[in-house]
Amino acid sequence: MAERTFGRTGRSVSELGIGMWGMGGGIGGWTGADDRQSMAVLRAAVDAGVTFFDSALVYGAGHSDELLGALARAEPGRDLFLASKIPPQNREWPARPGDRVNDAFPPRHIRSSVEGILRQMRRKPIDLVQFHVWQDDWAADPGWQRAVEELRRDGSVRYVGISVNRREPANVLRTLRTGLIDAVQVVYNVFDQAPEDELFPLCRDLGIAVIARVPLDEGSLSGTLTPDSRWPDGDWRNTYFHAGNLRQTIPRVEAIRPLVPPGETMAQLALRFVLSNPDVTTVIPGTRSLEHLADNVAAAAAGALPADLLAALREHRWDRPQSRASWS
Numbered sequence: 001m002a003e004r005t006f007g008r009t010g011r012s013v014s015e016l017g018i019g020m021w022g023m024g025g026g027i028g029g030w031t032g033a034d035d036r037q038s039m040a041v042l043r044a045a046v047d048a049g050v051t052f053f054d055s056a057l058v059y060g061a062g063h064s065d066e067l068l069g070a071l072a073r074a075e076p077g078r079d080l081f082l083a084s085k086i087p088p089q090n091r092e093w094p095a096r097p098g099d100r101v102n103d104a105f106p107p108r109h110i111r112s113s114v115e116g117i118l119r120q121m122r123r124k125p126i127d128l129v130q131f132h133v134w135q136d137d138w139a140a141d142p143g144w145q146r147a148v149e150e151l152r153r154d155g156s157v158r159y160v161g162i163s164v165n166r167r168e169p170a171n172v173l174r175t176l177r178t179g180l181i182d183a184v185q186v187v188y189n190v191f192d193q194a195p196e197d198e199l200f201p202l203c204r205d206l207g208i209a210v211i212a213r214v215p216l217d218e219g220s221l222s223g224t225l226t227p228d229s230r231w232p233d234g235d236w237r238n239t240y241f242h243a244g245n246l247r248q249t250i251p252r253v254e255a256i257r258p259l260v261p262p263g264e265t266m267a268q269l270a271l272r273f274v275l276s277n278p279d280v281t282t283v284i285p286g287t288r289s290l291e292h293l294a295d296n297v298a299a300a301a302a303g304a305l306p307a308d309l310l311a312a313l314r315e316h317r318w319d320r321p322q323s324r325a326s327w328s
Helices: 035-047 059-074 107-121 142-153 199-206 217-222 243-259 266-275 290-302 307-314
Strands: 003-005 012-014 052-054 081-086 126-131 157-163 183-187 209-213
Touching: 035 059, 035 290, 052 209, 059 081, 059 107, 081 107, 107 126, 107 142, 126 183, 142 157, 157 209, 183 199, 199 209, 217 243, 217 266, 243 266, 243 307, 266 290, 266 307
Parallel strands: 052 081, 081 126, 126 157, 157 183, 183 209
Antiparallel strands: 003 012
């Protein structure tokens, strides 16, 4: 597995990581989580050379953090890079313009959330803790700034990051310039190419790691959805892929299908698009089966796309508006 340098930290991580939302289960997430299968996938990922794993305290009310800690204990000789996220105290996903930082991330909540992550993982420190939503108006607030500096000093966390609101990749630029943020996590895929405009160049200049999430557009770029796709009650995908979204999305997916190289899947093409960008440090597809893991590892091994195919995919950029149902 190829590795890339994690920004200015000097650490290296696998260019292919694992996003663990689907493994957490619980209300508001993805149905079908199975701990035995999840651990099999996680350990097979480690064997394949994956070192970057992304969780969040809200995924299954801490269950994905628990699984991640169990993985670290099961693989004591591996140099794994473990990441999780602090949920907003006001439970607003995404953060809205005008929201106050003291409602979302007051210092005591930042501290207690990190302590909760560490309890679930049964380890200290955690490599990366990220704010799960953000508004750039909060950049200069001294409360969160002091809180993360204290967490670094006392050895609770090594690095600090921000998971940017979906389809708002520029809503973090001032905060990155504070020098307190080591990594940014952003939706980036064939459709969502806007991070290339302002975010990626600034990350490049400042030495900030880029974690690309949702590389398959929550599954649409797997090429397997239909206008009638539905999921069990309580599954978040029913909210994201409502009928109107599916009607808009599926024709755009079908327009990409002729570009899939022989012997590859559309999902592999989508992953290779993301990994073809050198500004991306690691990409974190949600991976819940050994079959999908093998496909993702093969996509990473295939390397960057040829220039003509990359140019053709760039024509499929789709600048969509923000949605209240679009957190991840």
